[in-house]
Amino acid sequence: MPSLDPFRSPDAFDAYLDRHPHCISPDTPLSEVLPWLASPTRQSSEPLCVTEDDRLLGFVSATDALVVLADPTADRNVPIRHLIRPVERTATPDDLNHFDRLLELSLDRETxxxxxPDGRLAGLISRSRLLRAFSEQRRERTLLDLKFQTSEQQLRRMLEAMADVVLVVDASGNSIKIAPTQAVLEDSSQTNPRLIDRTIDRFLHPETSQRFLEPVRRALQTQQIVSFEYSLSVDTHPLWFAANISPMPESNTAIWVARDITERKNIEKALADLTEQLERHVDERTEQLRAANEQLxxxxxxxxxxxxxxxxxxxxFEIALKNSPISVFTKNAELRYTWAYNPPPGLDAETLVGKCNAEVFTRDDARRLxxxxxxxxxxxxxxxxEICLVLNGNFRYYDLTVEPLYDPSGAVRGIVCASMDVTDRKLTEEALKTLxxxxxxxxxxxxxxxxxxxTQLLQALSAEQELNELKSRFVTMTSHEFRTPLxxxxxxxxxLKHYGNKWSDEKKQSYLDRIYTTVAHMTRLLDDVLTVSKAETGQLGFSPSPVNLKALCETLIDGCSVSDDRQHSVKFRHRGPCDGSSHALxxxxxxxxxxxxxxxSNAMKYSQAGTSIDFEVVCQNDRVAFQIRDRGIGIPADDRKHLFESFHRGKNVGNIQGTGLGxxxxxxxxxxxxxxxxIDSEEGRGTTVTVTIPLRQERQS
Known part of the structure; x- marks a missing residue:
């Protein structure tokens, strides 16, 4: 296991390493050692090192001295070498880079x-100071992570509210960075966003990339804003964008702000198709429709x-967000403005802070907001x-997005709002609606x-999202369930490698058995994943044949009991001809x-140690019923609708291992x-599972 970062720095070693311990010669009389052992400044667990030529011979403690002094006739001038305790374990300088190794070596000793390497004593490592230093470093790291997550969450909320795509790109396409705005997130997984920090040749054809970069070069050459429209194919669907490219002063890069106009392009194409259809099928209205189309x-x-x-x-205006027609506001839980950026004309960012809607808008507008x-x-x-507001005596339409704003504990502490003036678009839409x-x-x-x-596209998108979720849950399960066994x-x-030659055969066999058991557990995990994969692809075959249910159940009980280390008792009962004696099962x-x-396995895993499990099999002429009842932790009501989903586990399983595939x-x-x-279950009371299977099944491929 690699060392932890807090212990890599030489300065950090001083927190738990005493480089200058108190040392004496082995010929020092006991009488000279007693004052130091009785010193009030010495810690009770601090030993006295006995060295010769800077090499450690052993330790002397206050207890060792007291044992000698308990005898009134004892010689107080006896050399200290007669009280030396030998050194059982030592650490090397290489061990300083492995905290787990240091902790293992100091488990049963304070020092x-x-x-x-040349045998000289370099210092003493204190176990209590070692643990305290590790705890302090971990606490500082946790606080830093918490602050970073809070800052990142606020920035991401603000960017998610934006509807435009914002890129930073140079003339050669060597580097493209995309702000994770709402437009990007709608078309990408949040755990694997597309295009972010990518070079252009990684996601576009060479010919397309040159056409993509031509307006960037033109903007950088002329130092003027370049506007144009372009299309990209995403998942075989063309998307249209209207882009504005602004050169960044004193830099060889430009800001690319693009807005999705696919809907408008689709409307234009639909109108053209309708015009062609009307010209072909409605001759008597050709001239009228042509005029309408021209007007359109x-x-x-x-x-x-x-x-x-x-x-x-x-x-x-300014580069980045000021180039976008978006106003961003944040409000606290009392819905008072706490921050404003690029507000609409007529509103001032500084005067907005601390006010509520009723102090800014008309009564009706304030109530609606x-x-x-x-x-x-x-x-x-x-x-x-989309809302309509009265600003400076004029009606204006705004595309308003409102999202909750969370604090580090997950509680809602306010909201973040993003608005964009769409008055011109609304007026144009009204004109088109009339036509x-x-x-x-x-x-x-x-x-x-x-x-x-x-509808078909939405269904396909839903299926794709379910597949992505299944893949994500599979990765999470494998990374967790395989890490512990490995x-x-x-x-x-x-x-075994380091201490096998010192252990007894019985202890070595216990560790070998642990390896064999863990490998068998990983094999079962792989078998479960393979079974689910075959079932999902329709390759899990079905081949019925005569079965002796009684013998099969008894064999399974014996197998499960061998691997059960919690000593559950299984009460097995069967009714009817379960051995296949009267007719074939x-x-x-x-x-x-x-x-x-x-x-x-589930009944044993989620039941307390030593409890009993009821297993009953009922065989009839046309069907067989299996019932397994435990008295375990039960299944929460919220989890019951997800019982048969792959990789899903109940919220009350705690640290009980499992994959969610069973x-x-x-x-x-x-x-x-x-x-x-x-499945009948009550949380905290146990679970009863009843499986009913018809007999004499037809064979399926």
Whole structure:
């Protein structure tokens, strides 16, 4: 195991290493040692080192001296070499880089000598000071991590509220950094965001990357803002963006601010398709529709001109967030402004701080804003709405995003708001809405088709999200469940390597048994993962054959009891012809072992040591029922709806090891038999699992 950072620095060694311990010669008389042993400044556990030519011969304690002095006739001038206690364990300078090694060496002694390679005494290591130094360093690191997480959370909340994508890129595309704004996070996993700190040739074709970088070079060359539109293909879907590139002063990099205009482009394409369809099928209205289409194109061109002018005006301000038409505010739990950045015209950032909505807006506007913000505080869930406010006597439309703001303990301490003026867009939408009223009847059929397509896309997206979640849970499970067994194996092997020649055969065999048991546990984990994988891909076969249920259950009970170190007793009962004597019991023995072994293992794992487990099998003519009842920790009500999900574990399992695959495997095996499973549980009272399987199953591939 590598050493901990707090103990790598030579200065940190002084916290627990005494480099100049009190040393005496072995020929020193006892009478000269007594004053030091009785000194009130000496700690009770501090030993006296006996050295010769800087080499440690042993230790002398106050107890050793008292034993001699207990005899009135004892010679007080006896040389101290007669009271030396030999050195049992020592540390080397290399051990200073391994805290776990130092802790192991000092487990049963307060003081550990540090010996140089040439045999000289380098100092004494105090176990109490060693543990205290480690505790102080860990506490400081925890406080630093907490402060960093709080700062990072506040910055991320502010950036997530932004709808634009903000990039920093140079002319050669060597470095691209993207702020984790809302637009980026909607199209990427938060644990693996795309494009962040990536070079351009890592995510674009060479030809595309050159087209992407051409406006960057033009902006850097002319030192002017460059605006243009471009498209990218993400998961086979084209996305359109309107971008403004601003050169950074005295730098070879530029700020790239892009807004998603895919919806607008889709509307333009839909309108073009509808125009073509109307020209082909409605001859009598060709001229009317052509005129409407031309008018619509003019409106779209005007809207593009307005948006381009708006972009150019916005990007002439400061770099980064001031280039974006977004206003950001934070408020406390009383909904009073605590910070404002780039507020809308007519509002001043400094005068806003400390005020509430009623002191800034009209009564109706303040009430509407306050209702939205109070709902976010109560539900602890963000919202995004379009609202109309009166500022300076004018009606303005805003795209408002409100998110809760958390403190380090997880409690909501306020909100963060981001707003963007969309008045021009709303006015344009109203104009388009007026023009489209005449086309509503014809567009209905096309709208239905688009809605159906959107539903299919949402279903595909949901399936992709479920797959990503399953992968994430698999990685979490494997990193946790495999780390502990591997650590056990490595630790046992290291101890056998270093101390095996000193141990008895019985002790060495116990460590070998621990390695074998851990390897068997890892093998079972891999088998469970392989079984789930086969079930998910439809490769988990089903082959029923005659089975002696009574013998199979008794064998499983014996196997589970051998690996059970908590001494549970299994009360097994069976009713009916469970040995197959009267008629054949057609079941898949391999899948049946998976079902019963996982249920028995869960009953033992989540029950207190020494408790009993009831196992009953009832065989009838057309079906067989298995019931396993324990008196363990039970299943919380909130976890019952997730019982059969892969890698899910109950919130009350504590540090009990497990993968969350057991009940998932049981459910898939029961389904292949065409049976059903019922679980009755009460938290703290125990769990009863009943599996019913029909007999004489037809063979399935």
């Amino acid at each position: 550990l000598p540090l010996i140089e 194109q003019r409106e779209i061109a005007e809207r593009q001109d307005i948006e381009a002018a708006l972009h150019q005006s916005e990007e002439r 306050t209702d939205i913000e109070q709902q976010v505080l109560a539900s602890k869930s963000g919202t995004r709405e 489209n009223q005449e086309l509503e009847t014809i567009v209905e059929e096309r709208t239905a088709q688009i809605q159906e397509t959107n 650590t056990t194996i490595l630790g046992s092997a290291e101890l 057609e079941l898949d023995a391999r899948l049946l072992r998976q079902i019963l072994a996982n249920l028995l 009940l998932s495997i049981v459910k898939k095996s029961v389904d292949l038999h065409g049976g059903d499973i019922q």
